[in-house]
Amino acid sequence: MPDLRSKTAIVTGATSGIGEVCARELAGMGATVVLAGRSQQKLEATLARIKQKYPDADVVKGPLMDFGDPASVRGFAAEYKRQGRPLHMLVNNAGAYTTTKHQTKEGVAELCQVNHLGPYLLTRLLEGVLVASAPSRVVIVSSVTHRWGNLCSTPDQLRQEFLQGDFGHYYWNTKLANCMFGYELQRRLGGRGVQSCVVDPGAVKTDVWRHSHWLVQRAVDYVYAPPDVGAEALIYGAAAPWDTAGDRVGDGGRAALPPDQDLRYYAPVVFASPLLTWYSPEGNQGTLGHAAMRWVGLPCSTPWGVAKCWACMAAAVTMSTIDWPLRQLSRGRVQGVRLVPSSALSYDRQLGAALWDASADEAGVPRACQLA
Numbered sequence: 001m002p003d004l005r006s007k008t009a010i011v012t013g014a015t016s017g018i019g020e021v022c023a024r025e026l027a028g029m030g031a032t033v034v035l036a037g038r039s040q041q042k043l044e045a046t047l048a049r050i051k052q053k054y055p056d057a058d059v060v061k062g063p064l065m066d067f068g069d070p071a072s073v074r075g076f077a078a079e080y081k082r083q084g085r086p087l088h089m090l091v092n093n094a095g096a097y098t099t100t101k102h103q104t105k106e107g108v109a110e111l112c113q114v115n116h117l118g119p120y121l122l123t124r125l126l127e128g129v130l131v132a133s134a135p136s137r138v139v140i141v142s143s144v145t146h147r148w149g150n151l152c153s154t155p156d157q158l159r160q161e162f163l164q165g166d167f168g169h170y171y172w173n174t175k176l177a178n179c180m181f182g183y184e185l186q187r188r189l190g191g192r193g194v195q196s197c198v199v200d201p202g203a204v205k206t207d208v209w210r211h212s213h214w215l216v217q218r219a220v221d222y223v224y225a226p227p228d229v230g231a232e233a234l235i236y237g238a239a240a241p242w243d244t245a246g247d248r249v250g251d252g253g254r255a256a257l258p259p260d261q262d263l264r265y266y267a268p269v270v271f272a273s274p275l276l277t278w279y280s281p282e283g284n285q286g287t288l289g290h291a292a293m294r295w296v297g298l299p300c301s302t303p304w305g306v307a308k309c310w311a312c313m314a315a316a317v318t319m320s321t322i323d324w325p326l327r328q329l330s331r332g333r334v335q336g337v338r339l340v341p342s343s344a345l346s347y348d349r350q351l352g353a354a355l356w357d358a359s360a361d362e363a364g365v366p367r368a369c370q371l372a
């Protein structure tokens with residue numbers, strides 16, 4: 001891994017799970033790491049654990065930031081800019097999983113606020129620093145679940161249906177939004193030296209599953225990978241040289257792509273399986289079938305779409321169950337991170353731009369990037 005001395009990183013959700021491992025290892029490679037979290041106590045404990053492994057690490061606590069509260073995101077960004085630090089790596093890792101449906105006091109679906117709109121706002125508020133520090137990198141942590149996500153019927157309805165509405169309460173939709181935001185950021189700022197990529201950490205034993213069904217929790221306990229392994233994709237996305245990051249054998253043409261087409265999604269080996277990547281959601285067809293499936297937040301507009309959706313979920317569950325056992329059995333032969341396609345819908349340029357604009361309006365930032 002490269003020498004990151006003279007580089008500065010922010011890692012959100014750094015107080016546990018894969019975020020903590022990512023922050024620790026970036027610091028171990030020499031980067032100055034600003035830990036972003038919402039609990040002073042947890043930030044201090046994380047700092048102490050990192051210092052225990054890397055006593056010389058240059059790690060600092062950022063101001064408290066809760067993605068559920070846009071004011072605290074603004075406070076974090078303002079303080080960061082006031083301190084005059086550069087920003088070479090922004091790892092948008094913080095995220096939550098819940099099935100309960102709450103709205104924030106601003107009227108946004110809470111899960112959407114935490115998983116998408118909060119990170120969107122933070123990134124937009126720091127975009128000028130990212131451009132000034134270029135080459136810089138934004139890593140957005142998505143999930144295999146984005147593959148059965150859908151945002152709404154038409155781009156015009158994004159705000160009503162996703163940001164403020166029912167679709168924003170579904171984890172997979174927020175993770176699809178992560179992909180679309182990462183790609184749109186790359187389209188808009190890739191040419192200015194801000195490289196954005198989306199990563200899937202795989203199936204990892206962390207606190208994020210604490211609100212899931214008890215059966216999932218048992219699976220997590222027994223067969224999910226430890227955070228040290230799950231963080232590999234994040235560390236790779238943040239630190240690997242852009243020319244070669246994620247390159248597979250035979251993927252030599254990628255470095256030559258223009259920045260607005262160089263859209264990267266990294267996944268650990270088993271999650272890069274064609275069994276998952278073949279799946280292509282139906283998109284925004286707004287048909288009766290789609291409407292009928294809305295109550296479960298699924299993107300299916302045809303019987304074939306319904307079948308593919310469930311097949312994809314079954315494949316994801318299978319992959320999640322076999323990933324870590326397989327890696328252990330293979331004694332290191334099955335490992336690493338690959339560049340793979342995300343769902344077809346995640347590349348929808350029109351929807352990506354519409355999501356960007358709707359998110360800007362909702363978050364109260366200009367639609368156009370402010371680069372000064």
Ligand SMILES: NC(=O)c1ccc[n+]([C@@H]2O[C@H](COP(=O)([O-])OP(=O)(O)OC[C@H]3O[C@@H](n4cnc5c(N)ncnc54)[C@H](OP(=O)(O)O)[C@@H]3O)[C@@H](O)[C@H]2O)c1
Pocket residue numbers: 012013014015016017018019037038039042065066067068093094095096097114141142143144200201202203204205206207208209230
């Ligand atoms: N674990 C997996 O199998 C898996 C798979 C795919 C994707 N992911 C994604 O990976 C990312 C990291 O999750 P993890 O697995 O490492 O779980 P985790 O251990 O629960 O870490 C989540 C981090 O996000 C922070 N966070 C949650 N809500 C927040 C909020 N409102 N404001 C600020 N920070 C908040 C948490 O802070 P607190 O400690 O204060 O709660 C914690 O530091 C998430 O985006 C998750 O969706 C995980």
